[in-house]
Amino acid sequence: MNVKNCENQEKSTVALTVEVSGAEFEAAIVKAYQKMRKKINVPGFRPGKAPQKIIEGMYGAEVFYEEAVNIAMPDAYEAAVAEKKLEVVGYPQVELEGELTKDGFTFKAIVPVYPEVKLGEYKGLKAPKTPAKVSAADVDDRLKEMAERNTRLVSADREAKNGDVAVIDFEGFLDGTPFDGGKGENHNLELGTGSFVPGFEEQVVGMKAGDEKDVNITFPADYTPELAGKDVVFKVKLHEVKEKDVPAMDDEFAKDVSEFDTLKELKADIKKKITEERENAAQQTFEDNLMQQVAENITADVPDAMVDAQARRFLDNFKNQIQQQGIPYDQYLKMTGMDESKLLEDAKEPALRQVRLDLALAAIIKEEKIEISDEDVENEYKTMAEKYSIELENVKKYLPAEQIKDQLSTRKAIDLVTESATATAPKAEDDEEKPAKKSAKKSAEDDEEKPAKKTAAKKTAKAEDGEEKPAKKPAAKKTAKKTEE
Structure with a gap:
């Protein structure tokens, strides 16, 4: 050769x-x-x-x-x-x-x-940070959630109303003939939730135990094809009306649901926990903003192969999310009218951001000569074993020392950026929640590795992990051929 x-x-x-x-x-x-x-x-x-x-x-x-x-x-x-x-x-x-x-x-x-990476500014940066504010209403909302979880259902000898649970038998008929999926026995229906076919729950309101009734409804136009827009009759028998027995917000409630003796102590603990949650969320957002600046500040001629590999990882994660929701990936594509090439294309923009972040972190680790000792790795193993109640040897078995070193060196690089940065007051619009429609591209953006939680930054940046490793055995024919992944 x-x-x-x-x-x-x-x-x-x-x-x-x-x-x-x-x-x-x-x-x-x-x-x-x-x-x-x-x-x-x-x-x-x-x-x-x-x-x-x-x-x-x-x-x-x-x-x-x-x-x-x-x-x-x-x-x-x-x-x-x-x-x-x-x-x-x-x-x-x-x-x-x-x-x-x-x-x-x-x-x-x-x-x-x-690529050759030239670091830009990564120390002394500024980013907005939202202060953790907790109101009395926030604490009351959390208390209501706790009360809801501890609410009992008790039988009520009266007419059913919204908020009650009606125990019913029902069977649906289309043109006098029962249809598939239209029958249920001893079904617990919470009235007012809109969980049943539109128009059904409203007609159960007012019924008492032992009552039977024909409920007439029209299925929505976007329902299953065989029933969409059809008029049907449900024969309903109500067996029991159950009402919610919500516990009183007092000291006894605090004793029942927590380790505290008084409601005042419980409220103080709830406020403390919400504050910690919001402080952690604000700190994570602060770090994310800083690291995005660091990524944008680098100079690097990023190869398409690194972006394509990261986009593929994002898509694989998206597939897993879809399938965990019980939706086959092929079915999702048909439902949305999408194809895989479009999903990959949508993922490239967040993939490029992730690759630049990986490159920036690796460059900082090199520039600052960040090293992780064997003692650091051992201490991290012990911390993880204690935190997750797993045998130390099992942690070592499933997490290689090199991966732990990458995690710790990445964490040190992020801490170096964060500790030298200045938090500024957020703009008014930054505090507003902006709803966003979930999409394949949004999913890829959500999957971007958050700096504080990243693992093995060096390996990701160098595309050395798993199946994304570059091919060392390209094939060729007499004509030009592009080796495929």
Whole structure:
């Protein structure tokens, strides 16, 4: 193998021109013969027993060339990358150059490499930080949630009203015939929640235990096709009316739901916890804003391969989220009219931000010479084991020391940025909640690794994790071929 040329190109790619000698190609041809001979029929020889020269005489010397190229090229590529000490972050595009003869061949590989990163400002930055404010109403809302969880249902001998739970039997009829999915027995229906077909709950209000009634409704136009817009009759029998027995907000309630003896103490504890939650959320947002500035301030010619790999990771996470909700991924695509290529395209913008953040963190770790000792790793193992009540050896089994080092070095880099930063008062509009419609792109943005929670920043930046590792064995044919992931 001989590297004839190694030239830097835009988007952090390197053009390698590699020559494979005749001897190397001949060795690959022998391997190709050994691999292919059982599939080649030669009269007078059992399958796989025909000599190489006999096969070449029948089919031509080139019969094994293509397979031999696919055998020789990966090794030559890997050796060239090692010789030039390239830090590869994706799959190469390869193509043959010139004639393919018994004397060998030459190929060109366009290789995406880890970019040179120049840090911009990362100390002394400013970002808004919302102060943690907790009102009496916030505490009361949390108390109401606790009361709701401790509410009992008791039988009520009266007419049903909104807020009650009606225990009913029902069966639906369309043109006098029962329809699938329209029947239930001893069903607990909370009135006023709108959980049943529109118009149904309102007609149950006013019924008492033992009452039977025909409930007439019209299904919505966007309901299942067989019932959409149809008039149906539900025969309903009400067995029992249950009302909520909400506990009184007093000292006894505090004793029942907490370790405190008085409601005043419970309220103080709730206020403290809400304050901590909001302070943590504000600190996380503060850090996110700072690290986004750091990412924007770097100068780096980011290769497309790194962005594509991150977009793919985002999409894989999105698939898992969809499937955890019980929706098959293929079905989701049909429901939304989307295709995977569009989802990947939507994910590229947040993927680029994530890659720049990874590059920035790795650059800070290098610039500040951040190192993690074995003692630091051991202490982190112990902390995690205690926090999650897991045996120490099991934590070590599932979390490699290198991953812990990456986590801790990333945390130190973020702390360095944060501790030197100044928190400013947020603008009025920053405090307003802005609802956003969930989309594939939004999901990718949500999946962007938050700096404070990132793991293995270096590995992510260098695309060394899992299946995203760059291919070391590119295949090639006689014509130009792009190695695919």
